[in-house]
Amino acid sequence: MRLPRSLQVRLGLLLGVLLTLLWIVAASVTAVILRHEMDEVFDSALQETAQRLLPLAVQEIVSREDDGVTQRLGSVREHTEFFTYVVRDASGRILLQSHSADPTVFPPYEGTGFRQTATHRLYNDEALQSSIRISVAEPLDHRAEVAREIQMGLGLPLLFVIPLALLAIALAVRASFKSVRRFRERLDARGARDLSPVPEDDIPLEIAPVAATLNALLNRLNSAFDAERSFAANAAHELRTPLAGAIAQAQRLQSETGEPAAKARATNIEATLKRLTRLSERLMQLARAEGGRLRFDQTSDLRNIARIVIDEIARTTTRDRVTLSLPEAPVMSDLDPDVFGILCRNLVENALRHGSDTEPVTVDMAQDGTLCVANAGPVVPKDKLADLTARFERAGPDTTGSGLGLAIVAAIADRIGSQLILNSPRTKQADGFEARIKLSVAPNTSYS
Numbered sequence: 001m002r003l004p005r006s007l008q009v010r011l012g013l014l015l016g017v018l019l020t021l022l023w024i025v026a027a028s029v030t031a032v033i034l035r036h037e038m039d040e041v042f043d044s045a046l047q048e049t050a051q052r053l054l055p056l057a058v059q060e061i062v063s064r065e066d067d068g069v070t071q072r073l074g075s076v077r078e079h080t081e082f083f084t085y086v087v088r089d090a091s092g093r094i095l096l097q098s099h100s101a102d103p104t105v106f107p108p109y110e111g112t113g114f115r116q117t118a119t120h121r122l123y124n125d126e127a128l129q130s131s132i133r134i135s136v137a138e139p140l141d142h143r144a145e146v147a148r149e150i151q152m153g154l155g156l157p158l159l160f161v162i163p164l165a166l167l168a169i170a171l172a173v174r175a176s177f178k179s180v181r182r183f184r185e186r187l188d189a190r191g192a193r194d195l196s197p198v199p200e201d202d203i204p205l206e207i208a209p210v211a212a213t214l215n216a217l218l219n220r221l222n223s224a225f226d227a228e229r230s231f232a233a234n235a236a237h238e239l240r241t242p243l244a245g246a247i248a249q250a251q252r253l254q255s256e257t258g259e260p261a262a263k264a265r266a267t268n269i270e271a272t273l274k275r276l277t278r279l280s281e282r283l284m285q286l287a288r289a290e291g292g293r294l295r296f297d298q299t300s301d302l303r304n305i306a307r308i309v310i311d312e313i314a315r316t317t318t319r320d321r322v323t324l325s326l327p328e329a330p331v332m333s334d335l336d337p338d339v340f341g342i343l344c345r346n347l348v349e350n351a352l353r354h355g356s357d358t359e360p361v362t363v364d365m366a367q368d369g370t371l372c373v374a375n376a377g378p379v380v381p382k383d384k385l386a387d388l389t390a391r392f393e394r395a396g397p398d399t400t401g402s403g404l405g406l407a408i409v410a411a412i413a414d415r416i417g418s419q420l421i422l423n424s425p426r427t428k429q430a431d432g433f434e435a436r437i438k439l440s441v442a443p444n445t446s447y448s
Contacts, residue, residue: 011173016166023162027154035147042143043114046123049083050136057087057134058127061095085136095132109133116140179203183211195222239280247273282404286391286411294339294415299332299442302340306365309344313352322348323360327367332442335416340439343412344371346405347435351375354433369441374434380424388422406435413437 086106087096094103105120115122120137127134179202186198197215200208250270257263303326310324333340344363351361355375364372380388389410391403406420413420418438426432 008170008173008177012166012170015169015173016162019165019169020158020162023158027151027158031147031151031154034150038143038146038150042121042138043123046083046114046121046136046138047125050085050123050125050134053085053136054087054125054127054132054134057096058132061087061132082142083136083138085134087132087134089133090131101137105137106135109135176204180207183207187214195219239276243273243277243280247277279404282408286404286408294336294412295334296336297334299334300337301330302333302335302365302369302439302441303327303331305337305340306344306363306371309341310348310363313345313348317352321352321360323362325362325364327365329367331365331367331369333369333439334442335439339412343409343437344373346408347371347373350405350435351433356432369439370436371439372434372436374426374429374432376426376429376432379431380422380433382424385422385424389420409435409437416440 081098081100084098084101084105086094086098086101086103088094088109092108097103105117106122107115107117109124109126112125113123115124119141120139121143122135122137124133124135126132183198183200183203190198195218197218198211200211200215203211247270250266250273253266254263254270257266306324306326310322314322348361348363351373352375354377355361356377359376361373361375364374366372389406391407406422410420416439418440421436423434423436424432426434
């Protein structure tokens with residue numbers, strides 16, 4: 001038989017079975033002891049009855065005028081007579097008997113003391129030099145009935161006490177596992193990025209090693225991820241200086257050489273180095289999104305950051321390529337301004353890179369903190385939308401870019417408890433692409 005996998009059910013079941021067995025054993029032992037004590041009490045009652053009746057019977061028989069007459073005592077009122085008796089002479093003739101006595105149940109007199117037949121327990125006694133003899137009998141069924149009542153009295157509580165005990169055990173076990181459930185709920189509530197140790201408040205000693213091992217594993221995983229992010233960020237940072245130097249050398253080579261082939265090769269080298277520079281910047285942004293602190297204790301107006309980002313982008317593109325729509329009231333949020341800048345820049349640059357050249361990219365921010373960036377262009381298939389947030393995923397083989405823009409935005413959205421929603425075509429449009437994310441804002445961000 002396989003035990004249930006639930007530790008609570010297993011403990012409750014085992015304790016309930018153990019309690020039931022202990023109760024049955026205790027009730028059986030108590031019944032045996034009580035039966036022995038009961039036999040002693042009934043034997044004492046038989047003996048006492050005989051010794052009390054014998055002097056009265058002797059007096060009544062001696063004072064008779066008619067010798068040898070059997071006398072049956074009448075009952076004063078109807079009652080159940082458990083003890084019956086007969087008084088006989090030395091020849092076995094009955095001189096006196098109780099009103100319910102059946103002479104056939106009394107065996108021949110065999111001296112004083114206890115006797116037992118198949119149906120009765122008897123006690124014999126005598127007086128006047130064994131000329132008058134008394135035998136008191138009790139039915140064995142009477143003792144068996146009393147024993148059954150005792151057993152029922154000990155066994156019937158099983159029908160009520162055991163279920164109540166099982167319920168009490170279940171409640172006690174459940175209460176004992178409250179701290180374990182709280183630990184599980186805390187662990188279950190953790191996001192994929194939260195690898196901090198789970199508090200071990202009031203964890204039972206038997207479960208504490210498991211919790212400690214789990215927290216140690218989380219610490220090791222967190223250290224491994226920190227090392228990975230730190231390596232990516234440091235490597236990208238360290239690449240910036242040599243890449244800038246290499247770009248400067250390529251540009252110098254273009255200006256100094258007069259050969260068209262060498263100049264074209266230098267131009268290609270410069271373009272490749274610039275793509276590598278952008279990739280290193282994206283890697284640093286990704287490391288920041290996955291490992292840095294994204295929220296501050298103070299709030300800032302997201303509108304100002306959006307204006308700065310769009311102005312910087314506008315200086316590197318043609319005029320009116322990006323339109324910005326902001327609410328009139330401040331949009332206050334505890335999100336790190338640099339992180340919001342990274343998020344906004346990646347969404348807009350992604351829209352410029354993959355959108356139509358004839359229609360502007362629209363950047364809309366709502367009062368509730370919802371940021372929407374949309375661009376015209378071909379419709380992205382539904383099965384492709386879900387893959388766009390993967391790292392190094394590009395819209396097509398000929399598409400320029402690092403393939404990290406939407407991955408960085410998705411990482412930020414996950415860290416701040418939001419969701420990046422990608423739609424294609426745009427809302428209320430037949431074409432294009434739209435990215436929407438709702439940022440957390442202060443409860444009251446409007447001013448009169």
